[in-house]
Amino acid sequence: MLRYLTAGESHGVGLVAILEGMPAGLKINPARINEELKRRQQGFGRGKRMEIEKDKARIISGIRKGLTLGSPIALFIENKDSSLERLPRVTCPRPGHADLAGLLKYGFTDARNVLERASARETASRVGIGAICKIFLEVFKIRISSKVLSLAGECSQAGMREKILEAKEKKDTVGGIFEVVARGLPCGLGSYVQADRRLDARLSQALISIPGIKGVEIGLGFGYADKFGSGVHDAIYYSKNKGYFRKTNRAGGIEGGISNGEDIVLGACMKPISTLINPLDSVNIITKKPAKASVERSDICVVESAGVIAESVCAYVLADAFLEKFASDALSDIKDNYQNYLKRIC
Numbered sequence: 105m106l107r108y109l110t111a112g113e114s115h116g117v118g119l120v121a122i123l124e125g126m127p128a129g130l131k132i133n134p135a136r137i138n139e140e141l142k143r144r145q146q147g148f149g150r151g152k153r154m155e156i157e158k159d160k161a162r163i164i165s166g167i168r169k170g171l172t173l174g175s176p177i178a179l180f181i182e183n184k185d186s187s188l189e190r191l192p193r194v195t196c197p198r199p200g201h202a203d204l205a206g207l208l209k210y211g212f213t214d215a216r217n218v219l220e221r222a223s224a225r226e227t228a229s230r231v232g233i234g235a236i237c238k239i240f241l242e243v244f245k246i247r248i249s250s251k252v253l254s255l256a257g258e259c260s261q262a263g264m265r266e267k268i269l270e271a272k273e274k275k276d277t278v279g280g281i282f283e284v285v286a287r288g289l290p291c292g293l294g295s296y297v298q299a300d301r302r303l304d305a306r307l308s309q310a311l312i313s314i315p316g317i318k319g320v321e322i323g324l325g326f327g328y329a330d331k332f333g334s335g336v337h338d339a340i341y342y343s344k345n346k347g348y349f350r351k352t353n354r355a356g357g358i359e360g361g362i363s364n365g366e367d368i369v370l371g372a373c374m375k376p377i378s379t380l381i382n383p384l385d386s387v388n389i390i391t392k393k394p395a396k397a398s399v400e401r402s403d404i405c406v407v408e409s410a411g412v413i414a415e416s417v418c419a420y421v422l423a424d425a426f427l428e429k430f431a432s433d434a435l436s437d438i439k440d441n442y443q444n445y446l447k448r449i450c
């Protein structure tokens with residue numbers, strides 16, 4: 105079983121990630137982790153913070169001579185802007201953020217105590233963890249990618265860019281829809297036997313846990329709702345070369361909570377960024393008088409980055425499900441288990 109924990113504030117000393125359950129013997133190239141961290145920071149529409157931070161992970165534990173030891177892997181990502189102790193108090197909570205609910209829940213009088221952890225900067229830790237999970241999955245030729253499908257309703261590259269420029273001009277923000285695809289998966293990951301073992305449920309939870317993600321689709325998703333059953337399911341075929349296969353993949357690679365051997369296709373919708381340069385109405389929590397919401401340094405559009413984070417959290421879920429099915433503490437045993445299984449199901 106895999107598990108992870110992250111720690112760190114947006115402007116604290118740095119971010120920490122601990123991943124436990126990776127088998128021993130996996131070759132880790134630290135450059136690959138940094139490559140993924142860099143991808144998270146890119147995309148048209150990112151703000152000034154990403155010009156300051158150049159994320160790099162320091163491996164603290166769990167790897168020796170380039171190979172995993174089977175012990176917890178700890179990563180540390182330093183914050184270049186670590187001004188946490190000097191940053192001003194925030195007393196006008198921003199709509200669309202954890203600010204107000206967090207203030208009330210934890211009994212604070214400074215929303216900075218909330219937003220520093222609620223910030224999506226935390227997702228750098230998850231991308232570090234996801235990178236290790238991707239390296240593991242790639243041993244078995246499983247690859248995960250993402251792409252932006254639309255921004256503010258625009259689907260063409262030029263249209264999407266225009267929307268970001270328009271938002272910048274109007275001091276506004278945009279959201280959008282992205283897709284994540286996992287290729288090369290075997291049939292049989294996840295299970296229908298308990299609700300919390302369903303692969304669709306686990307992937308949905310992972311996607312919706314990314315800040316700003318408000319909708320998740322699997323396969324046709326909401327597109328199922330306006331069609332007849334005869335037009336939406338994927339007929340089953342068999343050939344000696346391919347084994348069982350489908351000519352369509354409307355299910356998005358999962359049936360009954362189990363991967364069916366086709367590509368896993370997920371969609372997710374991200375809301376427009378909540379921090380606005382022209383802030384919405386709020387209330388000063390000290391005076392209880394009307395006030396404009398606080399303004400923090402902010403992005404205009406991060407849908408592309410959210411796609412990279414989504415790849416990472418999906419990599420974690422898929423690596424976890426893969427280890428559940430082909431479990432061992434040593435990578436070499438897992439390879440044997442996998443080959444035996446493939447022989448049986450062909």
Ligand SMILES: Cc1cc2nc3c(=O)[nH]c(=O)nc-3n(C[C@H](O)[C@H](O)[C@H](O)COP(=O)(O)O)c2cc1C
Binds near residue numbers: 224225314316380
């Ligand atoms: C990569 C990434 C970067 C983000 N950057 C910002 C930002 O600069 N400003 C902002 O207001 N929200 C940003 N968000 C979204 C907020 O973190 C999120 O909307 C907020 O924490 C509230 O959570 P919720 O939208 O899930 O309810 C970002 C999200 C992601 C995934």
